[in-house]
Amino acid sequence: MSVNTFNHRWASVILEALTRHGVRHICIAPGSRSTPLTLAAAANAKFICHTHFDERGLGHLALGLAKGSGERVAVIVTSGTAAANLYPAVIESGLTGERLIMLTADRPQEMIDCGANQAITQPGLFASHVTQSLNLPRPTPAIEARWLVSAVDNAVALQLQGTVHINCPFAEPLYGEWDNEEQAWSEALGDWWQESQPWLQQPQSRFSESQRDWNQWSQKRGVVVCGRLSAAEGQQVAQWAAILGWPLIADAQSQTGQPLAYADLWLGNPKAQAILQRSELVIQFGSHLTSKRLLQWQNACRPQEYWLIEDRPGRLDPAQHRGRRIATAVGEWLRQHPALPGKPWAQLLTELSSAAHTCIEQRLANEFGEAQVASRMSALLPPHGQLFLGNSLVVRLVDAFAQLPIGYPVFANRGASGIDGLISTAAGVERATCKPTLILLGDLSALYDLNSLALLRQSSAPVVILVVNNNGGQIFSLLPTPIAERERFYCMPQQVDFSHAAAMFGLHYRQPQDWASLYQQVTQAWQHGGVTLVELKVAETAGAEALRQLVQQVGAL
CATH class of the missing domain: 3.40.50.970 (Thiamin diphosphate (ThDP)-binding fold, Pyr/PP domains)
Known part of the structure; x- marks a missing residue:
């Protein structure tokens, strides 16, 4: 043989x-x-x-x-x-x-x-x-x-x-010409080689029965929370919640259009907390929430029941609420549980969301940096494209300051939320979809996966990699890390310039100094094609400080 x-x-x-x-x-x-x-x-x-x-x-x-x-x-x-x-x-x-x-x-x-x-x-x-x-x-x-x-x-x-x-x-041996020996071994599978079905077929049914008491629950005061959803699911949930008149608190990954945007800011407001305490049912679609304030509220809320609906099995509720864990496709569940028209019962949240938007605009109007870019993220998105969000500080700024278009595809690695492999994951998303892609990540994340810039040289659609260079892991500026050790052991500034990385992998490079230049350069990148690395050099703690101050300001409204 x-x-x-x-x-x-x-x-x-x-x-x-x-x-x-x-x-x-x-x-x-x-x-x-x-x-x-x-x-x-x-x-x-x-x-x-x-x-x-x-x-x-x-x-x-x-x-x-x-x-x-x-x-x-x-x-x-x-x-x-x-x-x-x-x-x-x-x-x-x-x-x-x-x-x-x-x-x-x-x-x-x-x-x-x-x-x-x-x-x-x-x-x-x-x-x-x-x-x-x-x-x-x-x-x-x-x-x-x-x-x-x-x-x-x-x-x-x-x-x-x-x-x-x-x-x-x-x-071994692993190399060499192949011969006709043992051909009968594989030919024993007969016409399987010409067909397209598995040899052993085991259909897996994920059918979920409808909740028989849905009509009664749908007439109560409900709150909808959305984590990671597909574009189609996000649109369906947003429409469903609007018909019910229930407030929808959505993550940046939800693709719902975030009708009550800036929740990471206004959820810290005592007025918002007071009205949300009146909720009788909370229904969460999707998991892996980003917002710190949303996670705090989710942990503290005590409705009569808490339902979590996602296709994947498992509890997926770190707060361990009493309620129902329904493992089924979101679209199928919505079809089984139609929304009955109801009057909005938490109008104050809409007012707080609007006030938060005003605070953001006033605070960041003339402050070019990662916070301002996050608040204007929708303006940078490519038409008919997609957004890939990195981890650490950038995803939190987008979640707090941006209102993304409804149904616009958003991808992220928010399971373990690591900074490893973000460029390579984004490259895979682009290859699978062949859509123009905006990648937003921090400098340490980019350094961690720098050699995967090689993967983006083969992109079939325009790609912009927006690297926020705040000289280290400034997420630790938001945490009570000891000040004396913060720079050396937490933030770890690297003093790097990404123009050299762009040159090494043959990518276009830009370094805008203000919002107008950034908008122009990103717009040109979508028009001209190819892969462009845009480095945004910003003050080290400005983004973290803007988030901290706006949380306090909106919380005091």
């Missing part, structure tokens, strides 16, 4: 099985042990292959592709620390639900724990952060192809969310 040939046959069955579960995008890092998987993917015309030299960035590229497409995305890496570098993306997908399939090549068992090169214990590597794990044996014709294909089908079919880890040991 030719080991090289049979490795390829074995890998070809695995990769073909994945196509039957809707996998189109596959992300590949260089490596020798993964050669059978890589060449099988390259030979399968059903795949769109993406490559990156950094496995950590590759995992986040796959995460972004899954976010943008809504499909499963596969990843191929070699053995050893290459597999371990996928961990951050695995953790994020477990928290936010994107479906990834990690194919990690491995050494055969006899090479483990004996000092062999690039050999680590890979089964169970991702622990509880994966939804399914499949540790395959070394390829051998003694194991029928129907076992292999049904094992892959079973693992993937059980994946409602998060990551499946398939560990694939291969013995």
Whole structure:
């Protein structure tokens, strides 16, 4: 038996099985042990292959592709620390639900724990952060192809969310010409090769019964809270809440148009808190809220019941409210529970939202910086495009100061909320959607994933990377970090200039000095195409200070 040939046959069955579960995008890092998987993917015309030299960035590229497409995305890496570098993306997908399939090549068992090169214990590597794990044996014709294909089908079919880890040991030789040996092994699958369905079909039903007492609850004083939603869901929820006359408090990721914008500011106002105490039912759609004040109110509120509706399973309610956890698609739930017309009962919140807007405009009118840019974010968005928000301070400023258009696609990594892999995730989103993309992130986040600027050189639509350079992690300026140690151990200023990074990767570069220049340069970038890195050099603590002051000002209205 030719080991090289049979490795390829074995890998070809695995990769073909994945196509039957809707996998189109596959992300590949260089490596020798993964050669059978890589060449099988390259030979399968059903795949769109993406490559990156950094496995950590590759995992986040796959995460972004899954976010943008809504499909499963596969990843191929070699053995050893290459597999371990996928961990951050695995953790994020477990928290936010994107479906990834990690194919990690491995050494055969006899090479483990004996000092062999690039050999680590890979089964169970991702622990509880994966939804399914499949540790395959070394390829051998003694194991029928129907076992292999049904094992892959079973693992993937059980994946409602998060990551499946398939560990694939291969013995050498890994290279060479393929022959006709053991052809009967794969041909035993018969006409499966010409069909498009999985060998083992296991439909997963997520039907949820309607709440029979909805008519009674719909006539009470309700509040709607929105976390991360799709564009279609955000529009539907906004319309549904408006018909009911219920206040809608929405995250920047909600795509609802935030009818009661600037909630992070006015939720600190005692008048708002007093009126919200009258609520009898709170219904939350989506999870992973950004606003500190919203999370504080959500933790403190005590309605008669608290309902949380999201397609993913799990509690997803850090405040542990009494109520109902309904795991179903938001659109389906809204269809089952139509809104009955009602009169708005919390009109004061609309007035506070309008007052907060006035305070923002007055405070930031002549202060060019990250806070002003966040408040005017809608003006920078590309037509028919999308927004990718980084973490730490920038997402909080947008959540507090911006009112984003209803139904406008917004993406972020708000599961574990790390600053790693943000550029690569945004690159994946852009590749999946082929839409003009505005990426907003901080300087440390950009430095963390700097080599993933290489991924954006292949963008099919205009991309603007807006890097807020406030010289370090200024989110810590909002926290009670010890002042004497804050700069060295928390903010960690790096004194960098991103013009060199743009030149290194062949990107356009701009550094505007005022709002008019920024608006002009971003508008030109959408018109001229390509990838533009816009560096916004700002006073170090100005953004954090603006947020702190406006929270106090609006709270005292």
